[in-house]
Amino acid sequence: MDINAASLGDLNTTYSAAxxxxxxxxxxxxxxxxxxxxxxxxPVNKYPFLGAFRGFRxxxxxxxxxxxxxxxxxxxxxxxxDGFEMNxxxxxxxxxxxxxxxxxxxGVEAQKQRDQVIFDLIINGGTTVxxxxxxxFDTAHPVGTxxxxxxxxGAAEAWYLFDASRTVKPLIFQNRLPPEFTAKTSSNDESVFxxxxxxWGARIRNNAGFGIPQTAVRSNEPLTEATYLAAKxxxxxxxxxxxxxxxxxxxxxxxxxxNVDVALKLFSQTLVGGGDSNYLKxxxxxxxxxxxxxx
Numbered sequence: 001m002d003i004n005a006a007s008l009g010d011l012n013t014t015y016s017a018a019x020x021x022x023x024x025x026x027x028x029x030x031x032x033x034x035x036x037x038x039x040x041x042x043p044v045n046k047y048p049f050l051g052a053f054r055g056f057r058x059x060x061x062x063x064x065x066x067x068x069x070x071x072x073x074x075x076x077x078x079x080x081x082d083g084f085e086m087n088x089x090x091x092x093x094x095x096x097x098x099x100x101x102x103x104x105x106x107g108v109e110a111q112k113q114r115d116q117v118i119f120d121l122i123i124n125g126g127t128t129v130x131x132x133x134x135x136x137f138d139t140a141h142p143v144g145t146x147x148x149x150x151x152x153x154g155a156a157e158a159w160y161l162f163d164a165s166r167t168v169k170p171l172i173f174q175n176r177l178p179p180e181f182t183a184k185t186s187s188n189d190e191s192v193f194x195x196x197x198x199x200w201g202a203r204i205r206n207n208a209g210f211g212i213p214q215t216a217v218r219s220n221e222p223l224t225e226a227t228y229l230a231a232k233x234x235x236x237x238x239x240x241x242x243x244x245x246x247x248x249x250x251x252x253x254x255x256x257x258x259n260v261d262v263a264l265k266l267f268s269q270t271l272v273g274g275g276d277s278n279y280l281k282x283x284x285x286x287x288x289x290x291x292x293x294x295x
Contacts, residue, residue: 022107083201154220256294
C-alpha cells in the first residue's frame with residue numbers, strides 16, 4: 001500500500017467501521033437487569049436520595065420530609081483506555097487485514113467494559129463502601145435504630161440475589177462519555193515521525209457505584225433450595241429507616257461459573273424428585289449467567 005493522505009484516510013475509515021461493528025456485535029449488557037443507568041455531565045455525580053425510603057405514613061400534624069442531604073454518596077467518573085499500534089512497514093506491505101480484526105475486537109471489549117466495571121464492583125462489594133459508610137455487603141448495616149446483614153457468609157463461591165423491581169436498582173452505572181475511537185496516523189504525530197508507528201485507540205468515561213443495600217444479598221454458602229430461601233427471607237425482612245420491612249423480593253440471581261448449572265437446574269426444572277412440581281421455577285427469577293466475569 002502506498003502511504004499517503006488518501007490511503008491513510010481509507011485505512012482509518014476501515015478501522016473505525018470495524019470498531020463500530022465490534023460495539024454492535026458485543027454480547028448484550030449482562031448487568032442491565034439490575035443496574036440503574038445515570039447520565040453524567042461532570043467529573044462526579046452526587047446521590048443524596050439514597051437511603052430516603054421510608055414509605056408513606058399517616059398524615060398527622062405537619063408533613064415530615066425526608067432529609068435527602070443526610071447522605072453524601074458520590075461516584076467519581078474514571079477514564080478507561082485501550083488501543084493497538086502498527087508499524088509503517090506492515091501497512092506498506094499490506095498487512096492490514098489482521099488489524100481490522102483487532103479493531104473490531106477493541107469495539108467488543110469497549111462494549112463489555114460496562115459489565116466489567118459493574119461486576120468488578122460486585123466482587124469487591126465486601127470492602128467497597130456504599131452510601132451508609134459500610135461495605136455494600138456487610139453484616140451490620142445501620143438503619144434507623146437497628147442493623148441488618150446482607151452478607152450471609154459461607155466458604156463457597158459467591159452468588160447474589162438482587163431486587164431489581166424498584167426505580168433505584170442495586171447497582172448504578174454512571175455514563176459520562178460512550179466509547180470513542182481515535183487514530184494517530186498523521187505524519188506530524190510524534191509516534192509516526194520518531195518511531196514509524198501508527199496508533200489507534202479508544203477511550204471511555206464512566207464508573208459504577210452501589211444503590212440500596214436492602215435490595216441485595218450475597219451468599220457464599222453452596223447454592224441450594226434451602227440457601228436460596230434463606231437469602232430470600234433475609235431480603236424480605238430488611239428494614240427501612242423507620243424499622244419497618246421494605247418488602248423487597250429477589251428478582252435476579254447472579255451466578256458465576258461454578259454455579260451456572262446449579263442455578264439452571266434449581267429454577268428451570270418443571271418437576272423435582274417424586275414427580276412434584278418445582279415451585280422455584282415460578283419464582284419469577286431472572287438468572288444472570290456471569291461466568292465471563294465471576295468465578
